[in-house]
Amino acid sequence: MKHLSEEEQMEMYYDEGSEAVKAHLKSCRECAVEYAKFKRSLDSIKTEDVPQRGPDYGDFVWQALRPQLIPYEKKTVGWRGWSWWKTATAAAACLALMTAAFIGGRYWEHRNAGPNDMAGTTSPGNTPPQQRVVLVVLTDHLDRTERLLVQLNHADLHDRAESAQLQTEARELLASNRLYRVSANREGDPALAGALDQLERVLAEIANDPHLTAADLDRVRKDMNTSGILFEVRVLLTRKPNEESGPKSAKGVSI
Amino acid sequence: MQGNDHSVVRAVLAGDKEAYGTLVRAHSAAVFRVAFRITGNEADAEEIVQETFLRAYQRLEKFELRSAFGTWVYRIAVNCALSRMGRPEIEAEYRHGEESDAEAKTVQVATRDADPERVLLGREASAAQEMAMQRLTATEKCAFVLRHLEERSMGEIAEALGVAPNAAKQAVFRAVQKLRRELAPLRGNA
Numbered sequence: 444m445k446h447l448s449e450e451e452q453m454e455m456y457y458d459e460g461s462e463a464v465k466a467h468l469k470s471c472r473e474c475a476v477e478y479a480k481f482k483r484s485l486d487s488i489k490t491e492d493v494p495q496r497g498p499d500y501g502d503f504v505w506q507a508l509r510p511q512l513i514p515y516e517k518k519t520v521g522w523r524g525w526s527w528w529k530t531a532t533a534a535a536a537c538l539a540l541m542t543a544a545f546i547g548g549r550y551w552e553h554r555n556a557g558p559n560d561m562a563g564t565t566s567p568g569n570t571p572p573q574q575r576v577v578l579v580v581l582t583d584h585l586d587r588t589e590r591l592l593v594q595l596n597h598a599d600l601h602d603r604a605e606s607a608q609l610q611t612e613a614r615e616l617l618a619s620n621r622l623y624r625v626s627a628n629r630e631g632d633p634a635l636a637g638a639l640d641q642l643e644r645v646l647a648e649i650a651n652d653p654h655l656t657a658a659d660l661d662r663v664r665k666d667m668n669t670s671g672i673l674f675e676v677r678v679l680l681t682r683k684p685n686e687e688s689g690p691k692s693a694k695g696v697s698i
Numbered sequence: 699m700q701g702n703d704h705s706v707v708r709a710v711l712a713g714d715k716e717a718y719g720t721l722v723r724a725h726s727a728a729v730f731r732v733a734f735r736i737t738g739n740e741a742d743a744e745e746i747v748q749e750t751f752l753r754a755y756q757r758l759e760k761f762e763l764r765s766a767f768g769t770w771v772y773r774i775a776v777n778c779a780l781s782r783m784g785r786p787e788i789e790a791e792y793r794h795g796e797e798s799d800a801e802a803k804t805v806q807v808a809t810r811d812a813d814p815e816r817v818l819l820g821r822e823a824s825a826a827q828e829m830a831m832q833r834l835t836a837t838e839k840c841a842f843v844l845r846h847l848e849e850r851s852m853g854e855i856a857e858a859l860g861v862a863p864n865a866a867k868q869a870v871f872r873a874v875q876k877l878r879r880e881l882a883p884l885r886g887n888a
Contacts, residue, residue: 449871449874449875450871453870453871453874457845457870459852481878484877484878484881484882485846485874485877485878487823487827487881488827488846488877488881493730493731493734493735494734494740496726496727496730500726500727500730501722501723501724501725501726501727502719502723504722504723504726504747504748504751505718505719505722505723505726507748508722508748508751508752508755509715509719511752512715512718512752512755513715514713514714514715515710515711515712515713515715515758515759516713517712517713
């Protein structure tokens, strides 16, 4: 290793020298002599005396300083003193509360809107728009069915043209009647489903007979009168329009 | 002590101005010592003490409670001393004052040693040392004082001067080189 530089000597003096430098200093006589001179030169600078200050010096400084100091204002803890994250947290909490209230309201409304609403058990003001459309369509179906039954009741059974017209109308009503019955069953409305089931049997007898005779129609007419199908349709018809307060309420059908 | 200082700082920031007196009384002596060692002038050191505690009070809200108040106020004192030394008019005043100060120190030495020859040598050495110190730049002198007399680490010096540790070490080294060169004839005589 080469001899110690002045910087390395300084590091040794301030106890910051590396192990290699320390080892070299122990083994190299020339560097040891140089370092001894270096040490003496710096040691001689350590003689400066600081003028002593008495025990009251701190108090003296404070008394001189005190009039220049303006007291700090106490921190406010009111609304204006809130930090931005506290405000943000409060705003987020309010938003979450409003969202929860909205969703809860929607859920409560949906839960209370029972399946019987389609059959008209809810008040008119609370009927949802979609359900209102279904009721109108069903009323239309029952209206057409009532007309068919009235026509059948008063028809000339020997008039083949009239019989064919009844059969065509019955076929059209049969398909839609099946859909309404299935829907009523699914929605849990046994009264409507039962009436539509009876109606479906009558419509099926008229629609599906390829050789509909006067005797067949007469039998159907008797079955219809016996089972009171027409009466049930009228009950349903009067119930729906009354609840919907639609134009149907004014419509009367006589047998 | 540090915990006490921190609670006092909190009290001051809460509006208790009088509590600051506790901190001033506790740290005045240390601040005066470093101020005197850097400036070499008693009157300047007194002013630096006042300025240091005034600045510290004004910046108390920026004081981070992770560090010790003593270390923080020490750094402010070093900065106050440095800025004072950096001003030319202060520099001139300082040099002017040094002549009388050196004289006073010689007298102080003389009271401890009755040997006239040693008194003469002591006076010569002291004056030469003061002159050599005056030839250092403010940063070199400050770095040297902090390392050599205050026995602060290079890291602490770097923090106080606001420079990198290596720059602080180089400042100390340049001061050592200059002082040794200046004082070499004196050592030869001795």
